[in-house]
Amino acid sequence: MKRVLPMLVLIAGSWITSLRACELPRLTKDLKLRKQSYQEQKKLPYLKETYFSISPEDLGDGLKVGRLNLPGTEKAVKALLSDDQACKYSNLDSILLWKDGKLLFEMYSRRGRVDGPHYAMSITKTLTSITLARAIQIGLLSMEDLDKPIISFMPEINQSKIQSGVKTVTLRDALYMKSGLRFPDNNFAGSLGRDYPRQQFFQKLFEETAPINAASKEYKYTGTDPSLIMMIIDVKTGGKVQQFIAKEIAAKFGAIYCWDNQGCGIPKCGAGSSFTSRSLLKIGTAVLQGGKFNGKQLLSADYVKLIMDRKKGDGYFYYFHNRRRKSAGKDVYFISGIGAGGQYMATFPELNIVAVATAHNKKQIGLPLDAILEHLIPLFTK
Numbered sequence: 545m546k547r548v549l550p551m552l553v554l555i556a557g558s559w560i561t562s563l564r565a566c567e568l569p570r571l572t573k574d575l576k577l578r579k580q581s582y583q584e585q586k587k588l589p590y591l592k593e594t595y596f597s598i599s600p601e602d603l604g605d606g607l608k609v610g611r612l613n614l615p616g617t618e619k620a621v622k623a624l625l626s627d628d629q630a631c632k633y634s635n636l637d638s639i640l641l642w643k644d645g646k647l648l649f650e651m652y653s654r655r656g657r658v659d660g661p662h663y664a665m666s667i668t669k670t671l672t673s674i675t676l677a678r679a680i681q682i683g684l685l686s687m688e689d690l691d692k693p694i695i696s697f698m699p700e701i702n703q704s705k706i707q708s709g710v711k712t713v714t715l716r717d718a719l720y721m722k723s724g725l726r727f728p729d730n731n732f733a734g735s736l737g738r739d740y741p742r743q744q745f746f747q748k749l750f751e752e753t754a755p756i757n758a759a760s761k762e763y764k765y766t767g768t769d770p771s772l773i774m775m776i777i778d779v780k781t782g783g784k785v786q787q788f789i790a791k792e793i794a795a796k797f798g799a800i801y802c803w804d805n806q807g808c809g810i811p812k813c814g815a816g817s818s819f820t821s822r823s824l825l826k827i828g829t830a831v832l833q834g835g836k837f838n839g840k841q842l843l844s845a846d847y848v849k850l851i852m853d854r855k856k857g858d859g860y861f862y863y864f865h866n867r868r869r870k871s872a873g874k875d876v877y878f879i880s881g882i883g884a885g886g887q888y889m890a891t892f893p894e895l896n897i898v899a900v901a902t903a904h905n906k907k908q909i910g911l912p913l914d915a916i917l918e919h920l921i922p923l924f925t926k
Contacts, residue, residue, distance in 0.1 A: 569595050569652050571660045581804065581818065582663045585904070588655040594625060596651040603658075606798045606838055607822060610646030614923045621649075624919040628653055633911040634886070637662060637902040638821040641920050642829055644896055647822075649920065655904060661801050661818035662902040665883025668803075668817040669863040671793075672770040673719065673851070674827055675777055675785075677835065677843035678792045684780040687846050690716045694723075697776040700743040701750065709756025715776065717761060718769040719862050724761035725768055726754040733768050738807040742783070745808035746775055763860070767814020770863060771806070774813045785810055796842050797830070799823035815883065821900045824881075824889045828898040831864075831879075832891040852879060852893060869913070872922035886912040895924050 569591050575584075598612035598621065628636055637656035641649040652658060664671065679685045694713045695701050703711065713723045727733060727749075736748050749768070754760065778785035786803070789811065794801055803817040811817070819827075830836060831851060835843030851862045854877070858866050865880050880890035886903030890913070899920070901912035 567595070568601060568658045569656065571657050575660075581802065582815075585655060585660075585663055585818070588657070588660070590654045591652065591656065594628065594651065594653045595656075596621065596625065596649075598649055600647045600650040603822075605822060606826060607642075608646045610644075610648050612641075612648040612923070616923055616926070620919045620923055624651075624915060627915065627919075633903070633915045634905040634908045635903050636886070636912055636915060637904060638900070639912070639915060639920070640821050640825050640900045641916070642825055642898045643924065647825065652821075656821070656902065658822065659800060659820060661820050661823075662887070663815070663818045663883075663885075664824070664881075665815045665885055665887050667819075667824070667881035667883040667887050667889055668813060668815050669767070669770045670881030670889060671817055671819070671827070672774055672811075672813045673863040674831075674843065675789060675793060676719075676773055677847045677851075678796075679777050679780060679788075680844035680847050681835065681842065682792065684777070687844070690714065690719070694718065694772050694776065695750070697779055698743050698746060699779070701747055705747070706750035707753050707755055709760070710750045710753065713756065713761075713772075715773065718772045721763050721765055721769050721860060722761045723769045723772065724753075724756035725749060725766075726756075726760055726764075727752060733771075736807075741809045742775065742778065746772070765860070767812075770813035771810065774810050778810050793827075794823075796840075797823060797826045797837060799826065821902055825898055825900045828881075828889045828891055828900065832893065832896065832898055852891075854893075869917055871917040872925060874925050876917065876921060876925070882909065884909060886910070888913055888916075890916070892921070895921070897921070897924065 598617060600609045602609045635654055637654050639651045691714050693711055694715060695711060717723050733749060736745060740748050774785060781788045789803060799819060800823055801819045803811050806812045826837060830843055831848055835841055835845045835848040851864050856866060865882050868875055868877050877894060878890045878892045880888055882888055886905040886909050888901040890899045899916045901916060903912045905911060
């Protein structure tokens with residue numbers, strides 16, 4: 545249910561200086577950063593006033609900051625705040641915008657907190673792809689491995705019992721949501737996970753799936769395919785994929801996060817992670833910059849090229865959405881992780897922009913992106 549925000553009070557003349565209101569909102573001391581699950585975040589009280597800045601604070605978190613001072617900035621920000629006040633974008637929690645190496649705009653509303661991990665929903669799939677990109681960069685896997693059968697990486701699978709066609713499923717198939725794994729109902733895989741750990745879980749999936757053939761290997765959006773990728777990384781890390789994420793993703797990016805496990809013991813991949821908006825922004829900038837963050841090659845450049853390759857056309861590849869939208873009457877192309885409720889980690893390659901939005905909308909997934917396209921992107925396309 546929408547709740548009207550308290551009126552935002554602006555000090556006269558503040559537009560001329562930093563264009564900042566109030567202090568950066570943070571979690572209270574009684575709330576644990578690592579326990580900000582989907583259910584816990586529902587308990588967060590709404591902020592009493594919206595925080596926004598066109599000159600974000602340098603928090604020493606690896607994000608360089610700058611100032612948004614283009615012609616039209618005051619009008620654009622005022623309009624965004626007014627529309628948010630009127631709940632035009634439903635329950636918006638944060639918007640951040642980075643361009644040309646610097647964070648230029650930062651806004652928190654309702655449940656948004658600078659240090660509070662926000663549930664990422666299906667951006668968790670995108671982050672699974674990021675985890676794979678890191679695994680390739682440090683040599684746990686190779687680009688050639690993308691076209692190898694999934695089961696070749698799972699030594700515990702009894703191949704004599706698996707359904708026909710399973711041996712043909714490659715990592716790239718799973719990364720395109722084209723594994724062909726099909727089950728009686730959408731809850732089938734989740735219910736199995738409670739009884740079978742790790743590779744035993746996938747053994748059952750491979751036994752219980754319908755036969756896989758060319759017809760079944762059509763695109764189907766599912767949480768099972770990303771789990772195949774995560775399971776392979778788990779095997780390659782000796783059953784320590786959570787530690788790998790902590791060391792090779794969170795530590796390298798300086799990310800504040802929590803990532804729950806699914807029943808079978810590996811991290812959830814369809815949804816189930818929570819990251820702060822600044823953390824998502826840092827990861828997004830690495831995607832836009834060929835896998836580099838602050839000059840260090842953290843993600844495989846070759847893998848990132850696949851993500852950013854526009855020749856694929858519009859669609860969903862490597863757990864990133866490739867889409868086009870209108871902004872101030874102009875076509876804008878973006879490559880983005882997108883999550884239910886209005887979560888975005890969006891790169892705009894032609895503009896060298898990364899934007900992050902979080903929200904807790906019900907079904908209205910596109911509204912936070914509308915806020916960015918209507919008010920902020922036009923500043924850079926005039």
